[in-house]
Amino acid sequence: xxxxxxxxxxxxxxxxxxxxxxxxxxxxxxxxxxxxxxxxxxxxxxxxxxxxxxxxxxxxxxxxxxxxxxxxxxxxxxxxxxxxxxxxxxxxxxxxxxxxxxxxxxxxxxxxxxxxxxxxxxxxxxxxxxxxxxxxxxxxxxxxxxxxxxxxxxxxxxxxxxxxxxxxxxxxxxxxxxxxxxxxxxxxxxxxxxxxxxxxxxxxxxxxxxxxxxxxxxxxxxxxxxxxxxxxxxxxxxxxxxxxxxxxxxxxxxxxxxxxxxxxxxxxxxxxxxxxxxxxxxxxxxxxxxxxx
Amino acid sequence: xxxxxxxxxxxxxxxxxxxxxxxxxxxxxxxxxxxxxxxxxxxxxxxxxxxxxxxxxxxxxxxxxxxxxxxxxxxxxxxxxxxxxxxxxxxxxxxxxxxxxxxxxxxxxxxxxxxxxxxxxxxxxxxxxxxxxxxxxxxxxxxxxxxxxxxxxxxxxxxxxxxxxxxxxxxxxxxxxxxxxxxxxxxxxxxxxxxxxxxxxxxxxxxxxxxxxxxxxxxxxxxxxxxxxxxxxxxxxxxxxxxxxxxxxxxxxxxxxxxxxxxxxxxxxxxxxxxxxxxxxxxxxxx
Numbered sequence: 001x002x003x004x005x006x007x008x009x010x011x012x013x014x015x016x017x018x019x020x021x022x023x024x025x026x027x028x029x030x031x032x033x034x035x036x037x038x039x040x041x042x043x044x045x046x047x048x049x050x051x052x053x054x055x056x057x058x059x060x061x062x063x064x065x066x067x068x069x070x071x072x073x074x075x076x077x078x079x080x081x082x083x084x085x086x087x088x089x090x091x092x093x094x095x096x097x098x099x100x101x102x103x104x105x106x107x108x109x110x111x112x113x114x115x116x117x118x119x120x121x122x123x124x125x126x127x128x129x130x131x132x133x134x135x136x137x138x139x140x141x142x143x144x145x146x147x148x149x150x151x152x153x154x155x156x157x158x159x160x161x162x163x164x165x166x167x168x169x170x171x172x173x174x175x176x177x178x179x180x181x182x183x184x185x186x187x188x189x190x191x192x193x194x195x196x197x198x199x200x201x202x203x204x205x206x207x208x209x210x211x212x213x214x215x216x217x218x219x220x221x222x223x224x225x226x227x228x229x230x231x232x233x234x235x236x237x238x239x240x241x242x243x244x245x246x247x248x249x250x251x252x253x254x255x256x257x258x259x260x261x262x263x264x265x266x267x268x269x270x271x272x273x274x275x276x277x278x279x280x281x282x283x284x285x286x287x288x289x290x291x292x293x
Numbered sequence: 294x295x296x297x298x299x300x301x302x303x304x305x306x307x308x309x310x311x312x313x314x315x316x317x318x319x320x321x322x323x324x325x326x327x328x329x330x331x332x333x334x335x336x337x338x339x340x341x342x343x344x345x346x347x348x349x350x351x352x353x354x355x356x357x358x359x360x361x362x363x364x365x366x367x368x369x370x371x372x373x374x375x376x377x378x379x380x381x382x383x384x385x386x387x388x389x390x391x392x393x394x395x396x397x398x399x400x401x402x403x404x405x406x407x408x409x410x411x412x413x414x415x416x417x418x419x420x421x422x423x424x425x426x427x428x429x430x431x432x433x434x435x436x437x438x439x440x441x442x443x444x445x446x447x448x449x450x451x452x453x454x455x456x457x458x459x460x461x462x463x464x465x466x467x468x469x470x471x472x473x474x475x476x477x478x479x480x481x482x483x484x485x486x487x488x489x490x491x492x493x494x495x496x497x498x499x500x501x502x503x504x505x506x507x508x509x510x511x512x513x514x515x516x517x518x519x520x521x522x523x524x525x526x527x528x529x530x531x532x533x534x535x536x537x538x539x540x541x542x543x544x545x546x547x548x549x550x551x552x553x554x555x556x557x558x559x560x561x562x563x564x565x566x567x568x569x570x571x572x573x574x575x576x577x578x579x580x
Contacts, residue, residue: 007400014397015454019416022427097308100309106316112319115559119534123550124325126537133337257519266430272423280421
């Protein structure tokens, strides 16, 4: 017993020490930092640091760009989550069709974009989305659509980035959904078919309950992921045009590491955390209602 | 049998065609990245956009990777150091990450020690907190510790692999207790049991985790961007983003940079995809 005791701590203590140093301590410090006026002056000398209570939070509420960032991020999540999950589910349903051959090959090929560097592939998409020379506008011109200024028009910038993100990540949930689809009870499916249930009816009452838990998990992870969008706008649009792609995390990065308002930026990080936590909670509640948990 | 059914045949053709089109569209950006990187300078900026180079040329790679004398001074994009930095950082982060997470995951699954359940509960709860909350204070801490602009500063946060520990623990739960107890009765030490019984059984999981850790470190962007100030210390994603801001018009050059950044990890993924995919599913199966 004592030997297990000793080895147990020997095995866990090093990593727990690192987790405490780089995660627990800074997370607690973030709470403290968010109630200070930490700025470039405090960066030079800690003596310039003052306690300002909820000052950062109230200041944020009257910062138009913060609201803009919240709104943009909400748009990204609102359209991005259904778009990405829809693409994953469609691809998984297609791959699940009994007549499709060489499934492992397609699965790996469709997953490939997921393992690439966001920065590198965002750069590639920047050129694909180019107004004059981009392949996407060229393809659209073949069906008679006028060139779209994807990354230069504030109305097109969010859809453009979502197109890229969906391409990049849909393979991940597709893999999870393919695994979940293999658990759909085939006898039940056959019975529903014999009873004359429509294609949609079979999906709604046989497939959906079986993949529900996976769907819920994917939704929770996707919402959190889209709320933390950063590299994509950083590389593709630098938050523009007209601040239409400034996300919460982008705002936090600029506030913190461009202007060195680390107190303010910590408040942003905490607000983002609370929003993610709240949305996770709500989704779990909804999932429980459908008995997916 | 069923193949003689014309409706089914039609459906099979349609489904396979759709999969083929979907895959082609998905791989197109990656293929285009490669072909453009071999185009002579400026060729991608023409209409209609060419898909293949008029002549295959290495000039973009040469320009990106080789230092040269321009207007009386040496010039380079500092891309080769970034490549070496990425290789070094990802390799060390992977090795240390495994060294820390594998024993910890095993201990949390198979060893009985006081506080174990509390540690486990703490780790699971921590998963909810997004890493960005810790980033700003962590930067200040590292500044005090002199870790800003250092490799250690890049690597250290990635070693707090809570997901990695839980991943190993999940796999280690599957090791039969009888095997471990038998070895204990034979007088084997706990460390020896870990090394000669648990580790061989966990080997596939360790490979999977190694791929996950390497890819995560190689592709990581936000934290290296924050902590690295000196161009010579940049990792590939930070370097690509920086070069892209200054050379936005040089499509062919940027595609060469994107190829060097993506190809190594794509190759790693393809060669170990069986481990990667099984790990992905192992992580999603919930009790």
